[in-house]
Amino acid sequence: DAGVTQSPTHLIKTRGQQVTLRCSPKSGHDTVSWYQQALGQGPQFIFQYYEEEERQRGNFPDRFSGHQFPNYSSELNVNALLLGDSALYLCASSLYRSSYNEQFFGPGTRLTVL
Amino acid sequence: SQQGEEDPQALSIQEGENATMNCSYKTSINNLQWYRQNSGRGLVHLILIRSNEREKHSGRLRVTLDTSKKSSSLLITASRAADTASYFCATALSGGYQKVTFGTGTKLQVIP
Numbered sequence: 001d002a003g004v005t006q007s008p009t010h011l012i013k014t015r016g017q018q019v020t021l022r023c024s025p026k027s028g029h030d031t032v033s034w035y036q037q038a039l040g041q042g043p044q045f046i047f048q049y050y051e052e053e054e055r056q057r058g059n060f061p062d063r064f065s066g067h068q069f070p071n072y073s074s075e076l077n078v079n080a081l082l083l084g085d086s087a088l089y090l091c092a093s094s095l096y097r098s099s100y101n102e103q104f105f106g107p108g109t110r111l112t113v114l
Numbered sequence: 115s116q117q118g119e120e121d122p123q124a125l126s127i128q129e130g131e132n133a134t135m136n137c138s139y140k141t142s143i144n145n146l147q148w149y150r151q152n153s154g155r156g157l158v159h160l161i162l163i164r165s166n167e168r169e170k171h172s173g174r175l176r177v178t179l180d181t182s183k184k185s186s187s188l189l190i191t192a193s194r195a196a197d198t199a200s201y202f203c204a205t206a207l208s209g210g211y212q213k214v215t216f217g218t219g220t221k222l223q224v225i226p
Contacts, residue, residue, distance in 0.1 A: 033214070037154075039154075041219075042216035042217050042218050043157070043202070043216045045214070045215065045216075056213045088154055092157075102159055102162055103147075105157040105159075107155050107156040108154075110154075
């Protein structure tokens with residue numbers, strides 16, 4: 001049973017560029033959440049996707065957008081990259097109808113913006 | 115903004131000792147979860163405690179929850195060097211459509 005997978009593992013971009021990160025949820029899960037984790041901080045919620053729609057959003061600008069596909073996998077897109085976007089981006093999957101929202105995390109994508 | 119605040123921010127103990135980490139949060143919750151993160155990689159779910167529970171055990175882990183004080187503690191007994199990691203508490207308001215909000219984390223070092 002495959003867990004949550006993310007690609008790529010590492011990514012280096014320059015300011016102003018655009019980036020796409022990918023996530024495949026754990027088998028049987030239908031909900032994907034994205035988090036940004038700056039060095040030394042806890043993960044910050046970006047948004048959550050279920051049934052191909054954004055259901056919840058954290059305090060992130062519109063430069064951060066996402067998509068969920070019919071197979072439940074998801075993409076996170078960040079436009080006009082800033083130095084401050086350098087972080088570990090974590091994807092978590094869960095079951096929407098779960099009462100307790102236990103989330104399973106992928107290994108993350110380390111994004112460096114130069 | 116972070117919902118939870120862990121205390122202490124960093125903890126260093128000898129192997130075999132117990133480690134206790136505390137978490138305080140601000141709003142009413144449905145459940146509280148503890149996660150472990152090794153070397154800035156993905157988070158591993160350790161334990162979930164529901165708002166109507168006061169204590170829960172899983173192996174060497176013991177979690178308590180005091181909803182009147184809006185606080186939780188994680189106790190790791192008989193620590194091992196492999197327990198060295200950052201530990202985060204996370205709160206959820208209700209079901210899957212609610213986001214999980216993480217605290218700031220406690221960095222635990224277990225010295226062999």
